[in-house]
Amino acid sequence: SVLLYIQVNISVPLYRCCPGEHLCPPLQSVVQVNFFCDYEESKGNYLVDVDGNRMLDVYTQIASIPIGYNHPALTKVMTDPKNMGTFVNRPALGMMPPEQFSEKLVNGLMAVAPKGFSRVQTMACGSCSNENAYKAIFIWYRVRAGVLSFFFQVPGCPDLTLLSFMGGFHGRTLGCLATTHTKAIQKLDVPSFDWPIAPFPQLRYPLDQFERENAREEARCLEEAEDLIVKWNQKGRHVAGVVIEPIQAEGGDNHASFDFYRKLRGITKKHGCAFLVDEVQTGGGSTGKFWAHAHWGLDDPADIVSFSKKMLTGGYYQKDSFQPDKPFRIFNTWLGDHTKNLLLTEVIKVIKTENLLDQAKRSGKVMLEGLYDLQDKYPHLLSKARGIGTFCAIDVKDEDTRNLLLLKARNKGVVLGGCGTQSIRFRPALVFKEHHAHLFLDIFNDAIAEL
């Protein structure tokens, strides 16, 4: 661990370092902690940069490395000659799937399917997962409406909408972007859909000290969401679905109570809206359950659950009724990447055999308690320590200080990422153990002490 305390030197200039210069944008702020990495040398929780600096990674490629770098189980998949055909030839999965496709789905995605889901549609990233989930919702809404009541009389392009929440993030392609409301710069200049946006609860922390205020705030948001659904339905721009994250991640690790989600689910049922839970960042085990929405304790928590990042492949689970009525309505050339299904199957095996969900609970406990201690120690700098499992965050007094802290932590050998305006999010891999949490807290403490 002494090794970690070296200064990290960024030796690769980020201006015009390659012909694709735009991929290495000039460092406009220290938030953009860009450096080049040596992925061969990285291992477990440690990311190694091109200068050989070994850093504890508590950001994991924006929360997308499930079981650490170069896990032997994954290396084994890659070197197994019988997988070569999959890696070298990418099939059009919707038309000519490989022999082992079904088996890999059964032992992979379906082995961790959320309660109540017997279908999964693979996609290639978080954006196409949500884009296609939105389409599945629109199709479902119209097909059902056609069957039930013929209340849509106009053929062609319907005036359906999706309700999303302030501070939510669901991707950056044009459909997803219409439901993403984090930073203004992400939406600036890009045409969008006029769809309803509900407020997301702004809770006060620590949660147990502000129970009454927070309950009131959540009730206000639920009422507003229901009002919007009613109003938009009345004006003929029906709300086909509601999309939400179990924890608003990019938006600043904004939590709402499990009760809030349970009531929101009730509202969607009451008004016949599909309920899409976006688990792109929360899914995969870091909250201590495989899916963050499992904490709500509902028997019928969602109609569609989308995923990507730590799941390696993108895609979504869906209720049977969301299967389009005709083929080719949800389709594209690749429909995912079978390479990722192969790797995911091994990841899931490792999570099970190594009990990594329990590990996330234990490491998360150490982290969160440590963060509470730190905010007690530095109340002028830190606040709102929060989290479930290792999916934790803390707020820093302002954006500039947050950015400085990220840089200081990195220089001391810990890779972190920001979210929201002034939060730091912690996104270790599932192999992050208690001693890693202690090490992280020590270094983080040292970094804060320097502010």
Add this chain to the structure above:
Amino acid sequence: SVLLYIQVNISVPLYRCCPGEHLCPPLQSVVQVNFFCDYEESKGNYLVDVDGNRMLDVYTQIASIPIGYNHPALTKVMTDPKNMGTFVNRPALGMMPPEQFSEKLVNGLMAVAPKGFSRVQTMACGSCSNENAYKAIFIWYRVRAGVLSFFFQVPGCPDLTLLSFMGGFHGRTLGCLATTHTKAIQKLDVPSFDWPIAPFPQLRYPLDQFERENAREEARCLEEAEDLIVKWNQKGRHVAGVVIEPIQAEGGDNHASFDFYRKLRGITKKHGCAFLVDEVQTGGGSTGKFWAHAHWGLDDPADIVSFSKKMLTGGYYQKDSFQPDKPFRIFNTWLGDHTKNLLLTEVIKVIKTENLLDQAKRSGKVMLEGLYDLQDKYPHLLSKARGIGTFCAIDVKDEDTRNLLLLKARNKGVVLGGCGTQSIRFRPALVFKEHHAHLFLDIFNDAIAEL
């Protein structure tokens, strides 16, 4: 080649064959030539199904296999231990690229950059390539407008539009889908943007017999496109860009003359619209040039060129001025998949050392001449043989007959795909040689004879 004439037995039922049943939709029409494949056993131009049937593949996973199945150059990349870190750990390329990232871009994508392009942005599929190209266009238009004239006074969501063409296909995510106009079922029930759509020339074949009519038709379409730009600009819904394929592929292999494209490029310049050439299906060499738009012979053919499929990675080349003014405006977690960059670098080497562009020209000549012969022989069944390089197509008298012919060809050992309402498209890999073309023509002839 005798081996090829066996009957193909589809032994895997496509109903409820796996928990992800939706991935194996019921065969509603014979167009959906679904079967399970043995990708380990497939080789070069031959795709092997799970029953061991070896078929000449003239469809190549919807035009996405560049140099045939299991090319030794690609197998070598996959088994090279020094690439293991890349395959096992997927980086967030925009933040923490791997050491060899720049080098792979220089020897990969930039080694085949279209004339006049010095920048490339990697993405992961055709849809996100176009979605982000659209965003880059909107940002460019507004930033330039702001600098030049301040004629946009309203902040926030602008009312910009993109002009696309009837019969064009640019993807199925919501932004792309607004510019896709092939089959009604693809757009049904999905909210869209109200953007201008110009007619695409409906040429008569053979082209040399209808020069005057075709020139008139192209002039009509160009005039209509220009009118739309003027009209939409006047009503304040400015046309920021024009998006078009060099050959409308999904829409039915619809060609327009090189002159049409040259004039369209002129119109975009005259009205200050960005010109986005979508080479997702046409790019990668099958027209005999690496990029189909290179046939136009222009010095400044486009502002953005998007690609995917045979390029293995998605992405787009862009003029310097299309680089967003601020970081994180074009961004997502993975920004492509470096695994694919590694494979592409080898693909490009093979294309160069084996002179595969010339090969495509030679094989394409055999194919097209053979198709001309077949349509002379079966004038009641076939028409409109057309193509550049091996990027060929032919029309069948009606949709049902086309679908039957696809099935018969497959049963005789040739995998083909349809496009448009009644066309068959030919999309062999670049390793498709003259003798493969002859073999294909023989089998295709036999299949037609059975109709």
